[in-house]
Amino acid sequence: MTPTVAPIDFRSNAAAAVQDSLLRAALRNATDTFAAKRAQAAACVPLEELREAASGIRSEVLGNLSSYLDRFIERASRAGAQVHRAADSAAARETIFSILKQHRVDKVVKAKSMVSEEIHLNDYLIANGIRVVETDLGEYIIQLASEQPSHIIVPAIHKDRRQVGRLFAEKLSCEYSEDPAQLTKVAQQTLRREFLSAAAGISGANFAVAESGSVVLFTNEGNGRMCTTLPRLHIVVLSIEKIIPSLADLPTFIRLLPRSATGQAITSYLSVITGPRKLGDRTGAEELHIVFVDNGRSSIVAGEYRDMLKCIRCGACLNACPVYRTVGGHVYGATYPGPMGIILSVLLEGMAKAHPLLDATTLCGACGEVCPVKVPLPDLLRRLRERRVEEGFTPAIERAGIAAFGRAASLGGLFTLGRSMARVLWPLMEKLIDPQTLGRLPKPAERSFQRRVR
Amino acid sequence: MTRDETIDRFLENVAAVAAETARVRGRAGVDRMIADLIGGDSVVYCPRLTELERSIALPEDRVTDDYTSASVCVEEVFAGIAETGSLVSTSAGGRAVQGGLVPQHHIALIATDRIVETLDHFFSQWGDGPPTNITLETGPSRTADIELTLTIGVHGPGRLSVIAVEE
Incomplete structure (x- = not known):
């Protein structure tokens, strides 16, 4: 595995897919139908x-x-x-x-x-x-x-x-x-x-x-x-x-x-x-x-992600996943899409290439609930996300921001100051930072929640 | 489950997957039923390997040994599974399992004493020596690959008729 491999551009792919209304209608129809039929069929057996x-x-x-x-x-x-x-x-x-x-x-x-x-x-x-x-x-x-x-x-x-x-x-x-x-x-x-x-x-x-x-x-x-x-x-x-x-x-x-x-x-x-x-x-x-x-x-079977190999490729986790249901399979840029696909892609193709797919989950847990062989999908996703951070595959600015937040949040005064600063500085950040990176941060409210209820 | 309940459950489940069903007592009714199902112009493939298959009256001028040119396959299947409404064919005894796949209409005869209750009853009998091919057939061939619209009859038969024969 070469460290210079280009990562899958999940964000741009997904941004294009959500604009495609034909695709979204087809996906909604299919995933809704499958999820409903699965629930019906599952009710007939001691699941x-x-x-x-x-x-x-x-x-x-x-x-x-x-x-x-x-x-x-x-x-x-x-x-x-x-x-x-x-x-x-x-x-x-x-x-x-x-x-x-x-x-x-x-x-x-x-x-x-x-x-x-x-x-x-x-x-x-x-x-x-x-x-x-x-x-x-x-x-x-x-x-x-x-x-x-x-x-x-x-x-x-x-x-x-x-x-x-x-x-x-x-x-x-x-x-x-x-x-x-x-x-x-x-x-x-x-x-x-x-x-x-x-x-x-x-x-x-x-x-x-x-x-x-x-x-x-x-x-x-x-x-x-x-x-x-x-x-x-x-x-x-x-x-x-x-x-x-x-x-x-x-x-x-x-x-x-x-x-x-x-x-x-x-x-x-x-x-x-x-x-x-x-x-x-x-x-x-x-x-x-x-x-x-x-x-x-x-080597996967000998390591901590062995449970992923229990998968029997039914596709239920795709149909249950709010991300897959919105963007479909092509945007994953890998052989296997959806929750099982994210995990398999990282394990089979390497973190350097597949790490952006770890953004394609809300960790809502729906995949784990429908899996017929009890692959702990949400747990594996979370562990891979942690590994992604440890291996330094998150954007530098995001890491710096999270670290700064961590330090600030541990000091009450600094946190309050930072909150006001964020509000004041936001217009400037919009000019300086590219919209994709900025889009990862929540926009500060005009008035803080604390102040509104006070 | 009593024998009768097993047979009923089997036929209910066969009917639930869009196949036609009938239950006959003795062989007397079989010939007429098959004649009606075959109709006037189809080309019929029948392996004639079992006693029941050999006893069926067929329109001899329209019978072929080549299942790829037949429009109907009439055969006795190896077993039935009540739990799923599945028919079972196997390659044992020189049977061409694909003979029931290629023609457009599959007419399957099943002796009622060959119907088992569950998948477990069926699959626990083979151990390490199953025949070359065991095929479960449950309803006609189908797809939902275009907009999840159910379409019956793709590569396999579009019509499946099941006749349970009680000796």
Whole structure:
């Protein structure tokens, strides 16, 4: 990590996003709907019991991650899968590309995977001459628009139906429509041809099961099933912390993940894949590769932020976060947005680059309340904010100001004097200090509260 | 939960996710129900691996072995889960699990004694040796990726009919 890395410009990004009324309407609609559906679905199960159980299972795995990983690798290999471990994004990209090259693949169909975004897989494959077709409708929309996902569950949450209609008319040469059903049909027909002619499928995985060496995928559209059963080669890319001990643990997560993500009791499809096609089978890829991405997680799991890796990527904390709900996912300038995204970005990409994201929280605690696996999100955010100050990543003027305030506040007379001075000097400060920095300070009242009530 | 309650709960939950349901006693009613569901011009894929699948009368001139060219798949599924209204297919016994995915209309037959109460009942049986593929199917294919507007039928079937067969 170089100390000269440019920090993410969260403040300017956010300032632009709050001016975008279309974006804000789309976000309000989506996050309100998801939050309401989640609450409704959660009321049908003993939620606290489930969260406690899920949190316990995830903690147990993270406490013994390397032995669970070893067991998974042994069992998956026994079932015929080829398992690879990649220390970082570059190694993961190269591993996947070399598998594709070996099979002379020129086109892959892809099911939604956030880890593949994290390692910037698509750009790399495309630069190396492979056509990559995203098949989740939301991912397909943003791929056509050359954009990044703005939500980890509904990637095109920031686009309305008219924008999608214009995009399809332009890129797919079809008639303009703003009917979601019609647009979905256009995508389905275009993608069906891709599924049936692709030599390889790439997918993520929601869970990897240590005892059986299986990978588990939750999808609604059926594209995940297509990518994993129709092409002769299937590559799974996932991060190392996605392990659960056994299939008997899966029901707890089935009850929590879709409920927390979309408010569904279960997704339309859930696939448990154990190895490639075997003798006598008529289902499954002929060759199955599983690529584990580390990207610093081995050291995260050994440190004080281990609990972040309990995350099962449901997106509930995004929908609950007052900052995300206002500005959306793009302004975070990172793979993962929202509360979980701030923490993961700082841990994965370093404080120097990601520290401005620590401004993107009000520490209201809503994220911690909805988290299905009890990641202590508000607590982790607060600890990272403290580390940010200790490591000197807050602006110098802010640090000087806070230090001066600290000294002044401990002396009664000086504090009163300072308060009057602030009022008198404010107009001058408005001239001397740039508005962004000044905006971090509260404007002094014309008359102090004390004086008004006196 | 009694057997009957489990079956009722299963069918209620299947219906709740926008699938059609029916419950028949004995095989006599199955043929007619399927004939009605298939209609006059569809191309039918049926794996004919189980006794029940082999006993179904199908319009032979419109039956295909290639599920990618079929518009309807008629098959008996491996199990049902009452808690979620899920159908389960597995790759065991040489079944092409994707056969129920590619055609536009999936007609699933399920023997009522294959319906279990909860997800735990189903997932506790595999240990370290599950088949290559286990797929739970709950309702038809769906998306809400455009403005969260629910749209049924994306890559998977747009129509799912479930017939519970009681021997």
